[in-house]
Each structure stands twice: as structure tokens, then as C-alpha cells.
Amino acid sequence: MMNNDPPYHESKRRSFGPVPVREGDVYDVTIEGIGEKGDGIAKIQGFVIVVPKTQQGQRVKVKVTAVRGKVSFGEVVGEATSEAPAGEETNPQESDEAEDAEDRE
Secondary structure (H helix, E strand, C coil): CCCCCCCHHHHCCCCCCCCCCCCCCEEEEECCEECCCCCEEEEECCEEEEECCCCCCCEEEEEEEEEECCEEEEEEEEECCCCCCCCCCECHHHHHHHHHHHHHC
16 A cells, blocks of 8 residues: 655645745844843744844844744844834835935935
8 A cells, every 4th residue: 555645744834924034134123032042033024033142122133144934044233223113023125215215206
């Protein structure tokens, strides 16, 4: 008897929808917590970004260095420039483009 089912680890894999961050993009985030290894944890639309050398409550500008499945990794590239409402982190690259457009008007 042949078993044509996919291996268990493949058959139980869930789809988490589109990833709201891209490698290389920069975001203003708030460090919401600290992980087991002491790294900061930020979220964008519920998607986790692990950010080393940060403290809970800190607002930073983070460059995403890697996206791996349901988690991403980032590095601090500066202080956050905007005050985003809770749960609505911003991508400063997008807001800079909007400001540039306003300046041209």
C-alpha cells in the first residue's frame, strides 16, 4: 500500500497571509516586549520583527534585514521620527514620499 500523503510537517503547515514587511525597508516601530534571548520585539500589523539591542517601550527606526516565515529580523538605524498610533506603525519611506509631493505643490 502506497502512502501518497505529504509528510506530516508539510501537511500541517498554515498560511499566515501576506507578509506586511519587506527586506531592506525601514519602519518606525515601538519595542513592545523583550524575547527570551533579550532581543526587542516589535510588530507591524501583527507580524513580529526581532530587534537586538533595544528596550521595551523604545521607539526606533528599524531596517528589516531578513524575513523568515512568520518572523523577521531588523537592526536599529535611528530614532523613530513619527508618533504612530498604537498598532499602526509607519513606513517612513512612504511618508517621506508624501511629504515630498506636498512640498512640490
